[in-house]
Amino acid sequence: MSKIRAVVVDDSALVRSLLTEIINRQPDMQCVGAAADPYAAREMIRNLNPDVITLDVEMPRMDGIDFLSKLMRLRPMPVVMVSTLTERGAEVTLRALELGAVDFVAKPKIGIADGLQQLAQEITEKIRVAAKAQVRKLPSPATPAGPASDTRPPAPAGVGxxxxxxxxxxxxxxxxxxxxxxxxxxxxxxxxxxxxxxxxxxxxxxxxxxxxxxxxxxxxxxxxxxxxxxxxxxxxxxxxxxxxxxxxxxxxxxxxxxxxxxxxxxxxxxxxxxxxxxxxxxxxxxxxxxxxxxxxxxxxxxxxxxxxxxxxxxxxxxxxxxxxxxxxxxxxxxxxxxxxxxxxxxxxxxxxxxxxxxxxx
Known part of the structure; x- marks a missing residue:
């Protein structure tokens, strides 16, 4: 049985190293690349054709949400977000799920090395699930997307x-x-x-x-x-x-x-x-x-x-x-x-x- 091929995208060298090691410990998966920003990630995805990527939210040159939006429109694939557990992190993560990310891991704000090791089982389980998930191409929006957009269908008649x-x-x-x-x-x-x-x-x-x-x-x-x-x-x-x-x-x-x-x-x-x-x-x-x-x-x-x-x-x-x-x-x-x-x-x-x-x- 072939291994799940993952690419890690995170601007922190420590996080890239930790996630690579956690993934490679699993007998059924392999980290085939680690990118410091979305531009490097784009080349890795093109050349390595991974099954899943893990994606940080806050990165230089292009943030994770912009990259995810482009990815899900041009080359939809399973994505697990790695997001800091803050109020803003929660809002951004929900936006990522709206754009098509399969799931997310709440990255600890402090004690990152120990914290990620404690999350190793959750991270790898979510990568396994993502590898089997059905992802769909994100349509190009006719109007700007976001919480302010009224995406509700026409009002149904009441039930009384x-x-x-x-x-x-x-x-x-x-x-x-x-x-x-x-x-x-x-x-x-x-x-x-x-x-x-x-x-x-x-x-x-x-x-x-x-x-x-x-x-x-x-x-x-x-x-x-x-x-x-x-x-x-x-x-x-x-x-x-x-x-x-x-x-x-x-x-x-x-x-x-x-x-x-x-x-x-x-x-x-x-x-x-x-x-x-x-x-x-x-x-x-x-x-x-x-x-x-x-x-x-x-x-x-x-x-x-x-x-x-x-x-x-x-x-x-x-x-x-x-x-x-x-x-x-x-x-x-x-x-x-x-x-x-x-x-x-x-x-x-x-x-x-x-x-x-x-x-x-």
Whole structure:
């Protein structure tokens, strides 16, 4: 079996050396080049044809975002961003994911040598996932891209107050930040409450929620422990904490807690979906989006067994088909749909079930 060929792009000689050594320690991968800036990287990519590149954000001559934008338009390939864990780093990393980067590693601000060694398993696992990911060519924008652009589809008709008891539960990992964005921007302002576990580290989810809130008709925020879960709102699990749903009288509330990782993740989709099955039952709608691994698959089956309606993203539209595939294999899913069809299908489903409810009155 051929090794995964990686090129490291970072202006720090120390980081280039460390990442090269971490990659070359793996029996299934090889660092075939290390570039100090995007211009050198461009030549290496042309001459060495790597499977994956790791890309720093802040570099001389051309920053990582500009380079990524050009790369994904001219020669799309799997990219893992290596970004400093700062507020600006979070915002820039989210922009990189929007442009087509497969994933990112939060580089430590201090103690870089020890920090990167501690991240070695995460770095190499993300390179492995990226090597198998489906990447797409970034279209040339007709208008300037960025958070200020209104990328929402035309407003769908509302679903009405009969959806107030419903809650949509979303689980996602690799590729999920953009998949979730596409789904949420297609929901009407009166959509049911949406609760989301996206595998992200602490420090990134607040910026992610703010970015989505600027794009969506519904209100999007990072979940807070004990707050009511309301229609027309989406709640994102804070990085590094589990999110679940509890009942308090007539209300649903968010429970945000520290704990042990579940399926190696915190937040974990399994934790969220188990609470959906236990607390919300037939009023829950489950959505499994792109991601590596099996987190949430068993709990989604519990949701279905409790009467929930469950949908998975299809392979063709996934960056990584792992989590949807496992949910399908577990018998948890009613429908498998391309990403672009999920939001319209959920709206149709809500309207049809609302009609059934009216017929029973």
């Amino acid at each position: 107050r009969l959806s107030t008891e419903k809650i949509i539960f979303i689980g996602a990992s690799t590729g999920g930040t953009e998949a979730t964005r596409e789904l949420l921007t297609a929901l009407p302002a009166d959509a049911p409450a949406v609760v989301i576990t996206q595998h992200m580290p602490a420090g990134f989810t607040r910026s992610y929620a703010a970015r989505l809130n600027s794009l969506c008709r519904i209100v999007v925020k990072e979940a807070q422990d004990g707050e009511r879960v309301l229609p027309g709102h989406a709640y994102i699990a804070p990085g590094g904490q589990h999110l679940s749903i509890e009942r308090s009288g007539a209300n649903y509330i968010a429970r945000v807690q520290l704990g042990e990782p579940v399926n190696r993740h915190m937040p974990s989709v399994e934790v969220l979906f188990k609470s959906a099955a236990r607390v919300v039952g037939p009023n829950a709608i489950g959505v499994m989006l792109t991601g590596m691994g099996a987190d949430g698959a068993k709990a989604m089956r519990e949701m279905r067994d409790a009467g929930a309606y469950c949908v998975a993203q299809d392979e063709a539209s996934c960056v990584v088909f792992g989590m949807p595939r496992e949910a399908i294999a577990a018998g948890a899913v009613h429908e498998v749909l391309p990403l672009s069809r999920i939001a319209p299908h959920l709206i149709e489903h809500l309207r049809s079930t609302a009609g059934l409810s009216l017929n029973r009155v």
